[in-house]
Amino acid sequence: MITLTFIALVTLAAAAVAMSQRNLIHSALLLVASWAGIAGFYLWAGAEFVAFAQILVYVGAVSMVVLFAVLLTRRSHAELAIAPASVKRILAAIVAGGAVLGALFGAVLSTPLASAAAPPPAISVKALGAQLLGRHTASVLLIAVLLTVALLGAVVIASTNSKEDAP
Amino acid sequence: MSLSPLQLCLLFSSALFCVGLIGALARSNTILVLLGVELMLNAANINFIAFWRYGPAPSPATGVLFVIFAIAVAAAEAAVGLALVIAVYRHRRSIQLQDANSLKG
Amino acid sequence: MSLSASSLWLIPALPLLAAALTATLPRSRAGLAAAIAIGALALSFLLSCGALVTALAAPGEHLYSNFIWFDLGLGTVRLGWLLDPLTALMCTMVTFVGTLIFIFSSAYMHDDDRAKQFFCFLSLFAAAMLGLLVANSLLLLFICWELVGLASYLLIGFWFHKPSVAAAAKKAFITTRIGDIGFLLGLLWLNDATGSLLFYDGGKGVLETGALSALAAQTTFGGLAVSTAIGLLLFCGAIGKSGQFPLHVWLPDAMEGPTPVSALIHAATMVAAGVFLIARIFPLMEADKLLAAVPVHALSVVATIGAITALLGAFIAIAQNDLKRILAFSTVSQLGYMMLALGVGAPSAAIFHLLTHAFFKALLFLGAGSVIHAAHHEQDIRQLGGLSAKMKLTFATFAIGTMALVGVPLFFSGFWSKEAILHAAHGWQVSHFPFYAALLGVVLTAFYNTRLISEVFFGHGRSRSANHAHENSSVMTTPLVILAFFAIALGFLGAPAYPWIPAKLSGEAAVHGHSLFDGVGLMALSVVLVALGVGAGFALYGRKTRTSSTARDPLEQALPRVFAALAARLGFDELYTATVGRLNAALATFSDLLDRWVFDAVIRFLTRLGQFAGIVNRETDEDLLNGGFDATSQSLRSTGQAYSRAQSGDAHGYLRVIAAGFVLLLLAVLLGGVR
Numbered sequence: 030m031i032t033l034t035f036i037a038l039v040t041l042a043a044a045a046v047a048m049s050q051r052n053l054i055h056s057a058l059l060l061v062a063s064w065a066g067i068a069g070f071y072l073w074a075g076a077e078f079v080a081f082a083q084i085l086v087y088v089g090a091v092s093m094v095v096l097f098a099v100l101l102t103r104r105s106h107a108e109l110a111i112a113p114a115s116v117k118r119i120l121a122a123i124v125a126g127g128a129v130l131g132a133l134f135g136a137v138l139s140t141p142l143a144s145a146a147a148p149p150p151a152i153s154v155k156a157l158g159a160q161l162l163g164r165h166t167a168s169v170l171l172i173a174v175l176l177t178v179a180l181l182g183a184v185v186i187a188s189t190n191s192k193e194d195a196p
Numbered sequence: 197m198s199l200s201p202l203q204l205c206l207l208f209s210s211a212l213f214c215v216g217l218i219g220a221l222a223r224s225n226t227i228l229v230l231l232g233v234e235l236m237l238n239a240a241n242i243n244f245i246a247f248w249r250y251g252p253a254p255s256p257a258t259g260v261l262f263v264i265f266a267i268a269v270a271a272a273e274a275a276v277g278l279a280l281v282i283a284v285y286r287h288r289r290s291i292q293l294q295d296a297n298s299l300k301g
Numbered sequence: 302m303s304l305s306a307s308s309l310w311l312i313p314a315l316p317l318l319a320a321a322l323t324a325t326l327p328r329s330r331a332g333l334a335a336a337i338a339i340g341a342l343a344l345s346f347l348l349s350c351g352a353l354v355t356a357l358a359a360p361g362e363h364l365y366s367n368f369i370w371f372d373l374g375l376g377t378v379r380l381g382w383l384l385d386p387l388t389a390l391m392c393t394m395v396t397f398v399g400t401l402i403f404i405f406s407s408a409y410m411h412d413d414d415r416a417k418q419f420f421c422f423l424s425l426f427a428a429a430m431l432g433l434l435v436a437n438s439l440l441l442l443f444i445c446w447e448l449v450g451l452a453s454y455l456l457i458g459f460w461f462h463k464p465s466v467a468a469a470a471k472k473a474f475i476t477t478r479i480g481d482i483g484f485l486l487g488l489l490w491l492n493d494a495t496g497s498l499l500f501y502d503g504g505k506g507v508l509e510t511g512a513l514s515a516l517a518a519q520t521t522f523g524g525l526a527v528s529t530a531i532g533l534l535l536f537c538g539a540i541g542k543s544g545q546f547p548l549h550v551w552l553p554d555a556m557e558g559p560t561p562v563s564a565l566i567h568a569a570t571m572v573a574a575g576v577f578l579i580a581r582i583f584p585l586m587e588a589d590k591l592l593a594a595v596p597v598h599a600l601s602v603v604a605t606i607g608a609i610t611a612l613l614g615a616f617i618a619i620a621q622n623d624l625k626r627i628l629a630f631s632t633v634s635q636l637g638y639m640m641l642a643l644g645v646g647a648p649s650a651a652i653f654h655l656l657t658h659a660f661f662k663a664l665l666f667l668g669a670g671s672v673i674h675a676a677h678h679e680q681d682i683r684q685l686g687g688l689s690a691k692m693k694l695t696f697a698t699f700a701i702g703t704m705a706l707v708g709v710p711l712f713f714s715g716f717w718s719k720e721a722i723l724h725a726a727h728g729w730q731v732s733h734f735p736f737y738a739a740l741l742g743v744v745l746t747a748f749y750n751t752r753l754i755s756e757v758f759f760g761h762g763r764s765r766s767a768n769h770a771h772e773n774s775s776v777m778t779t780p781l782v783i784l785a786f787f788a789i790a791l792g793f794l795g796a797p798a799y800p801w802i803p804a805k806l807s808g809e810a811a812v813h814g815h816s817l818f819d820g821v822g823l824m825a826l827s828v829v830l831v832a833l834g835v836g837a838g839f840a841l842y843g844r845k846t847r848t849s850s851t852a853r854d855p856l857e858q859a860l861p862r863v864f865a866a867l868a869a870r871l872g873f874d875e876l877y878t879a880t881v882g883r884l885n886a887a888l889a890t891f892s893d894l895l896d897r898w899v900f901d902a903v904i905r906f907l908t909r910l911g912q913f914a915g916i917v918n919r920e921t922d923e924d925l926l927n928g929g930f931d932a933t934s935q936s937l938r939s940t941g942q943a944y945s946r947a948q949s950g951d952a953h954g955y956l957r958v959i960a961a962g963f964v965l966l967l968l969a970v971l972l973g974g975v976r
Contacts, residue, residue, distance in 0.1 A: 030201060037208035044212060044235055048219030053227060060231055067238050070208075071263075074249045079241075079263045086267050091234070091274045098227055098278040102285040118953060122221030125960040126214045132967040133210035139971060142202050142250075150248065152256045160257045161264075172268045179272035183279035189286070221956055229952070297950030 032073055040066030053099045061092045078154050205246035213239035226284070226291045230277045237270045304351035307366035309382035312348050312392055313431035313445075315341040320424035323417060331416035335407040338420040342403055342427055346396035349389065356389035363501045365437045381499055383437030386806050387652060391434045391577060394656050398569045398663045399427050401780035405667050406561040408776035409674055419459060419559070426452035430570050434577065439488055439498040439507070442578070446484070446538065449574060450477050453566050457558040469554040476551035480541020487534030494519075494527055500581070508584045517588040524596050528588040532599035535582060536606075543575025543636045546610040550873050552633055556625040560673055563625060564666030568632050569659040576639040576655050579603060580648045587646065601731055604644025608738035610637030615745035619752070620854075620867035624669050624680045627753050631706065632662060634742060638722055641735050647725030649803035654718035656802065657791050661705035661715055664784035668699035671777055672757065675770040682756040684766070689758040692772045696758050698781040703754055705788045707747045707835065710828050714792030719743065721803065723827055743827055747834025755842040 040063050047059035064087040071080035161169055199207070216235030223229055241263045248259020285291050304311075319341035323334040355364065367381030403423060410416040429448035436442040458470030491507060492498050494516060500508045507513075516528035539545070544552035555567045566572070579586060586599045614634030621627045635658050642651035673680055675692060689696040705715035723743075726736040762768040772778070794802050857864040866872070949955075 030204065033201065033204055033208070037204070037211070041208070041211050041215060044215045044219075048215060048223065048228065048232060048235075053225065056228060056231070060235070063235070064238065067212075067242065070205075070242060071245055074205075074245050076245050076248070076260050076263070079245065079260055079267075082264060082267055083241075086271050087234075087238075091271060094274060094278050095227065095231065098281055101282055102227070102291045118224075119222045121957060122218050122953075125221055125957050125964075126218035128964045129217055129960050130210060130214040132964045132971070133213065134207060136967055136971055137203055137206045137210060142200060142206075150256045152260055157257060157260060160261065165261060168265060172265055176268060176272050179276050183275040186276070187279040187282045217956075217960060221953055221960070224953075293952050296952070 033070070036066055036069045036073060040070070053103075054096070057092060057095045057099060060095075061088055064088050064092070075151075078152075078157055200250075202246055202250035205250070206243065209239040209242035209246065212236075212242065224292050224294060226281045226293045226296070227278070229293055230274070230281065233277075234270065234274060237266065237273075241266055304348055304355055304384075305366070306355075306364040306382050306384040309352060309366070309384055309388075309435045312345050312352065312396070312435060313428045315345045315348070315428075316424045316431065317428035320421050320428060323421040323424060326417055328414070328417050331410075331414075331420070332407075334417040334420040335403070338424045339400060339403045339407065341424065342396055342400045345427070345431065346393070346400055349392040349396045352384055353386075353389040353393050356384050356386045360386050365499075365501045367437060367499060367502060378440070379438065379497075379499060379502075380441045381437035381502070382435050383500055384435070387577075387580060388434050390652070390656060390802065390806070391573075392431060394659050395427070395430055395434065395570050398659055398784070399430075399565060401783055402561050402565040402569075402663060402667065405564075405670065405777055405780045406559075408774055409561050409670055410559065415459070419456075422452055422455045422459070423562075423565070426456065426566060426571070430574070433574055437500050437506075439491065439500070439582075442581070443484060443488055446542070446574065446578075447481065449571050450474065450481070450542070453477075453555070453571055456562040456566060457555045459559055459562065460557075463557070466557045469551075469557040473551040473555045476548050477541040480537045480539070480548055483534045483537025483540075485538075487531045487537070490527075490534065491531050494531070508582065513584055513588040516585070517592060526589045526592055528585055529597065529599045532582070532586045532588075533602060536579065536586075536599065536603060539575030539578050539640075540606065541575070542578075543572050543640065544610075544633045545575070545606050545636065545640055546613055547873070549610060549614065549633045550877065553621075553626050553629040556623070556629050560625065560666060560670030563629070564663045564670065567629065568662040568666050572632060572636055573639070573655050573659065576636065576643065576651060579640070579643045580652055583643070583648045586643075590646075598731075600644045600646060602644070604641055604726075604729070604731075604735045607637045607640030607642070607644050608735040610634065611641055611742045612637070612738050612745075615742045615749065617867055618749045619745065620857075620864050622681055622683055622868075624672065624682050624685070624753070624757065625666070627682070627749065628662070628665055628669060631746065631749070634746065635662070635706070638719065638739065638742065641739060642722040642725055645725045645729040645735060647721065649806035650718065650721035650725050652806050653802050654715075654722055657705065657714035657718040657788070660784055660791055661702045661713075661788040664698060664702035664781060664788050665706065667777075667781055667784065668695055668702060671695045671773050671781065672699075672770070674777070675773055676764075677766040677769075679764060679766040682753065684764040685757045685762070686760045687758070687762040687768075688770055691770050694772060694778045695781065698778075698785040699758070700754065701785040701788055703750045705792075707750050708743060708827065708831055710824075710831070712789060712792070714788055714790070717792045720824060720827065723823060727823060740827070740830060743830045744834040744837075747831045748838045751835050751838025752842045755838070 043059050043063035043066060047056045047063060050056040050059065064083065068080045068083040068088065071077075071083055213236050216232040216239065218232075219235065220229045220232030223232070244259045244262045244266070251259075281291060284296050288295055290296075316338070319337045322337050326334050362385065364384040365381050367379050370378045370380045403420070406419065406423065410419050413419065426449065429445045429452055433442055433445035433449060436445060454470050454474040457473050458467055461467045461470065488498065495507050495512045497505055497507055497512070499506045502509070504511055513528065516531065517526050519527040521527050521530050541548045552567060552572065556563050558567075586603065589598050590600065592598075611634050614630045614632070614637055618627050618630035618634065621630060635654070639651045639654050639658070642648070642654060672685065672688060672692065672695060675695075676685060676688075679685060701713070705713040708716040708719045710716050723736070723739055726739050729735065762770075791802075854864065869875070
């Protein structure tokens with residue numbers, strides 16, 4: 030419980046600060062910390078494989094993509110610090126987010142959730158692999174196709190297709 | 197009132213979800229909006245793992261498989277989303293989300 | 302190597318695959334298309350040889366393999382493959398002759414820019430024909446039968462930009478359709494009477510004793526046995542497809558197609574499908590033979606039609622001037638012989654003649670193709686001449702084919718098969734008409750073939766194209782040589798001394814050789830008749846060859862009116878135009894009048910009524926309704942504008958609304974207690 034609370038607090042804090050940073054690069058780095066915290070949660074919950082997938086995909090890959098996006102879309106150092114958003118929108122956001130938070134908390138706390146104290150369901154990586162390539166082969170193939178299409182789509186969208194588009 | 201571990205996990209994920217939501221709503225930088233959405237997705241994944249860990253009659257692999265597929269989809273989404281950001285930036289010289297409003301009715 | 306009945310489907314499947322493949326090729330890859338078509342058919346030939354091995358191991362049995370095609374609520378439709386010596390021999394013949402003709406075509410069609418389609422159609426034809434041969438179900442046979450008709454239509458009309466070609470294709474298709482209606486009716490009746498269309502099905506098939514005796518025992522209108530009626534209806538299909546009297550008119554016109562097509566379809570294989578059909582359902586045709594009380598036996602009709610056709614074809618062939626048309630009428634005549642043999646109860650003789658005929662007629666047509674190709678598409682025998690010196694190989698092979706067709710004794714296959722037919726006709730108890738018709742046919746065949754050879758190959762060239770003809774490439778001559786070899790060799794497998802093919806066909810395991818001179822009197826008679834025909838032909842045409850292309854035919858000088866009648870093909874086309882055509886035209890005129898004066902008047906009245914209603918409508922509309930519509934439209938437009946304001950284009954706004962909606966839903970669930 031204490032470990033969980035600690036992980037949760039660290040993750041939430043990193044995420045919250047990341048969302049409020051002015052410097053985009055700082056935001057990205059803090060988000061990496063937040064994702065790593067989530068990976069820690071997975072480890073704590075006993076889903077090692079997912080934890081490593083989280084680290085590989087988010088901490089490793091997505092963060093790099095984010096950094097590249099940041100670098101590709103900035104024109105000068107001065108613009109790195111982006112202009113503050115309008116107060117009205119921030120207030121609206123906090124109100125909306127607070128409402129959602131309240132509703133969710135209310136829902137979670139008011140629901141009697143049976144919490145089994147049993148040991149975590151053990152799933153070995155081997156068994157997981159057998160499941161993935163056994164019962165769920167079709168899904169894996171679909172995901173593979175999806176990833177390929179997304180990759181190609183990303184390339185097509187981001188590529189310069191005419192001279193005037195080039196920065 | 198004592199919290200069960202499952203409830204704590206769910207509160208954690210709810211809080212993370214709201215942080216992501218507030219970020220996505222408040223920030224005008226498209227990249228940060230995307231990252232907020234990404235955080236919301238992660239919160240959903242946390243829920244999967246929480247229910248897998250503590251939920252009634254857990255099947256040994258279901259939650260984990262869900263998360264794996266969700267991560268794969270999220271990765272695809274991030275790649276396409278950021279590519280879109282770059283494309284919009286090329287076109288409009290801006291990554292402010294409110295500048296991309298050609299679909300205004 | 303042997304092939305079981307259950308894998309028999311491979312034989313038609315390969316050419317079908319080739320047809321599908323060539324259909325998808327680009328137009329420029331004609332060479333590749335030819336290679337695919339030839340390769341697939343050659344493979345089918347090997348498989349057919351395997352099937353032949355299997356079939357000959359048990360010649361008296363019918364090996365079959367049935368399967369369920371589809372399941373209806375009330376019953377299942379079953380198809381099957383059948384393997385017996387008849388199937389196996391026919392398959393081997395079709396694939397072998399077909400392969401040779403495909404090879405010949407690859408040279409003949411070389412300059413045609415639609416050659417790719419040609420090979421696609423050829424493969425389709427081969428697939429359909431082979432499917433027809435291996436079918437163990439009258440339904441499957443009928444399906445392939447129609448596919449064969451379609452392929453024939455496509456191939457006859459291959460050069461469809463010529464109006465005569467398009468007309469010939471249509472004529473062939475429609476004429477055979479007339480026979481096919483009979484086939485279809487017979488098929489339906491058979492299914493109704495026996496509940497099955499499978500030929501052999503472990504005692505329940507239509508060609509097995511149970512069904513046959515039941516069919517023969519019932520009688521229908523006019524005292525006919527049901528089996529006779531069904532058999533005659535099915536025979537209608539055979540009449541159409543095999544160019545029998547009175548539906549023979551399409552076959553000579555089908556010669557408008559490319560010559561390899563004539564060789565393959567309208568001489569060797571497809572037209573033999575009718576003969577094959579009757580041989581296949583022979584047990585059904587002869588089911589009534591022991592009934593004494595019936596007015597007519599099915600086989601007697603077959604024999605009579607066959608005899609008439611044999612004579613008719615031979616007579617008309619005498620007075621034709623188009624090289625391919627002469628061969629076409631000789632095909633009609635020979636098909637008549639086959640039907641005659643079936644009718645007098647000798648299916649093995651008929652199939653033996655079918656096989657030998659396939660080889661020597663394919664040889665003759667390919668030889669004709671070789672001549673036509675060399676002489677720049679000159680087909681009129683009056684314009685040709687003197688080709689024996691210029692095209693030695695073609696001449697030699699063509700002569701072999703002709704001698705086989707005429708029945709020159711001892712060394713040519715046609716002699717032995719014709720001899721078998723004459724024997725069977727002689728032994729027929731019912732009537733002697735077929736026998737005498739066959740004998741007269743022998744003389745006529747010898748006569749017109751002598752005329753053909755003399756006109757085309759002897760004397761002097763009578764046109765520029767004949768003078769400039771030269772021998773074709775080896776791609777075209779090699780198939781001729783191979784076919785010529787078989788035109789001779791096949792005879793030794795069916796001669797009375799070693800009647801291998803007839804014995805296997807009638808299901809005997811061992812071959813009982815007779816003396817070579819069994820029935821020597823009859824043989825001597827036919828030799829004399831052949832000599833008579835050849836001698837007469839030589840006297841008229843060979844001794845003193847034609848000097849110019851416009852000179853009158855010697856026979857025309859002697860018997861001008863007879864010759865003119867024969868040249869006009871005894872007026873069958875005119876007769877049909879005058880009767881069937883006029884009836885059709887009258888019906889069309891009647892329909893036209895009906896349409897114009899009755900239906901049209903009604904419609905015109907209705908139109909007027911509609912117009913009047915429209916005028917009334919318009920008046921009401923413009924004054925009363927339009928105002929209301931305008932108001933509605935205006936209000937719709939302003940509502941749309943109001944809604945479009947919600948489309949702010951601001952992603953944040955959308956997201957906020959989603960969040961608010963989510964909260965509201967959740968609150969509704971929590972407070973409202975919806976579970």
